[in-house]
Amino acid sequence: MEKGQELYNKAKTLIPGGTQLLSKRPEMFLPERWPSYYKKAKGCEIWDLDGKKYIDMSYMGIGSCILGYADRDINDAVKRCIDSGSMNTLNVPEEVELAELLINLHPWAEMTRYVRTGGEAMSVAVRIARAYSRKDKVLFCGYHGWHDWYLSANLMSKKSLNGHLLPGLNPLGVPDNLSGLTIPFEYNDTEGFLRIFEKHKNETGAIVLETIRNYEPEKEFLFAVRKSAFKKNIPLIADEITSGFRLTSGGAHLIYGLEPDIAVFAKGISNGFPMAAVIGKKKVMQSAQDSFISSTYWTEKIGPVAAIATIKKIIYNDVPKHLIETGRKVKKIWKSTAGKFRLDIQISGIDPLGHFSFICKEPLVYKTLFTQKMLEQGFLAATAFYSSYSHKSHHIKSYAAACNKAFAFIKRVSESGNPKRFLKGPVCHSGFKRLN
Numbered sequence: 334m335e336k337g338q339e340l341y342n343k344a345k346t347l348i349p350g351g352t353q354l355l356s357k358r359p360e361m362f363l364p365e366r367w368p369s370y371y372k373k374a375k376g377c378e379i380w381d382l383d384g385k386k387y388i389d390m391s392y393m394g395i396g397s398c399i400l401g402y403a404d405r406d407i408n409d410a411v412k413r414c415i416d417s418g419s420m421n422t423l424n425v426p427e428e429v430e431l432a433e434l435l436i437n438l439h440p441w442a443e444m445t446r447y448v449r450t451g452g453e454a455m456s457v458a459v460r461i462a463r464a465y466s467r468k469d470k471v472l473f474c475g476y477h478g479w480h481d482w483y484l485s486a487n488l489m490s491k492k493s494l495n496g497h498l499l500p501g502l503n504p505l506g507v508p509d510n511l512s513g514l515t516i517p518f519e520y521n522d523t524e525g526f527l528r529i530f531e532k533h534k535n536e537t538g539a540i541v542l543e544t545i546r547n548y549e550p551e552k553e554f555l556f557a558v559r560k561s562a563f564k565k566n567i568p569l570i571a572d573e574i575t576s577g578f579r580l581t582s583g584g585a586h587l588i589y590g591l592e593p594d595i596a597v598f599a600k601g602i603s604n605g606f607p608m609a610a611v612i613g614k615k616k617v618m619q620s621a622q623d624s625f626i627s628s629t630y631w632t633e634k635i636g637p638v639a640a641i642a643t644i645k646k647i648i649y650n651d652v653p654k655h656l657i658e659t660g661r662k663v664k665k666i667w668k669s670t671a672g673k674f675r676l677d678i679q680i681s682g683i684d685p686l687g688h689f690s691f692i693c694k695e696p697l698v699y700k701t702l703f704t705q706k707m708l709e710q711g712f713l714a715a716t717a718f719y720s721s722y723s724h725k726s727h728h729i730k731s732y733a734a735a736c737n738k739a740f741a742f743i744k745r746v747s748e749s750g751n752p753k754r755f756l757k758g759p760v761c762h763s764g765f766k767r768l769n
């Protein structure tokens with residue numbers, strides 16, 4: 334057995350669920366065969382515990398490394414920060430510099446608060462909104478993390494969150510009396526939103542949405558959400574944790590003409606170093622002072638330093654342009670290669686965060702076969718590709734050749750009538766599950 338799998342088996346005896354993030358579970362990719370752990374990462378290359386090198390054509394640190402792994406400019410800034418003391422009793426001046434930088438990019442915003450992860454940033458945003466509106470209900474669409482306010486949506490119906498990225502999330506441990514406070518609506522379903530809004534508008538304290546994820550927003554939808562929130566003075570929160578800094582240097586809402594009251598950034602802004610920012614209009618953000626929102630490690634210096642360096646590099650190099658172009662190329666490869674082998678696939682997602690699914694009786698078997706065949710050729714690959722600044726044309730070219738082989742293989746085994754027989758391990762998982 335390879336070292337990574339051996340260590341993962343041990344991890345599952347010591348760490349419930351094996352990892353700290355569902356999306357990093359080897360079972361989500363290639364059960365029993367995924368490299369699982371790494372020794373070194375640079376650009377878009379990763380070396381596993383056995384020293385084998387892979388090109389990462391999957392999630393790039395689950396979307397947290399827009400510039401690529403161990404980017405020299407960001408690492409140099411962080412190393413200088415560590416050497417000059419990244420934590421002490423006084424505050425970090427870079428917090429103010431970062432506030433100005435974010436506000437310059439988003440002129441509708443006037444104030445910022447900082448935390449270190451996406452989920453907690455969303456929790457803070459919802460807390461501030463509720464403190465401002467003095468109302469408890471939250472209308473939302475999209476994925477927003479693991480905290481009680483969000484997971485409580487699954488108390489009323491176990492399936493409330495299924496259409497919002499991760500199916501099967503179990504809210505066990507979330508108090509039952511939060512039931513009914515967090516209410517989902519569908520992206521781009523204007524009528525559906527308006528129906529839900531009418532029903533709950535007098536008790537609603539926040540409206541939350543991911544500006545964009547899989548589909549382009551319809552103008553009418555964004556307009557209806559904005560107008561409704563405005564009418565009842567309910568803070569509108571744009572979650573830009575995944576969409577931010579990929580389509581433009583700032584939140585995707587800048588492109589779509591959506592002016593939220595709060596916007597939240599995390600994994601797009603600091604190239605893998607923990608950092609998150611909640612930015613917003615002054616009248617709403619000031620409500621943070623009426624509630625207790627405070628944590629020691631939100632005051633360390635690596636996060637703001639990494640964020641300033643990352644954002645400046647993104648702007649200077651017009652990184653979103655590269656992310657869009659590279660993502661588009663990969664989508665084209667999927668389309669033309671699937672067409673060549675007459676495999677039915679559906680491609681979706683914005684260009685920097687593209688994905689595809691096999692349209693067939695056993696899509697998960699096909700997905701696992703794809704990952705298996707790509708891994709054999711030196712690629713970490715699933716049915717999604719998060720582009721980064723470190724993906725250059727030669728990576729895309731060799732990925733195209735490997736895809737050709739993988740799709741040819743899948744076509745061949747699909748004709749055998751029993752493609753599952755060609756898997757070297759179990760089928761991958763598709764969502765949240767308890768591990769044995």
Ligand SMILES: Cc1ncc(COP(=O)(O)O)c(C=O)c1O
Pocket residue numbers: 450451452453455475476477478479543572573574575576599600
């Ligand atoms: C849109 C969105 N919101 C919130 C989160 C949660 O962020 P984190 O995993 O840093 O807690 C994510 C993470 O994938 C996300 O994509």
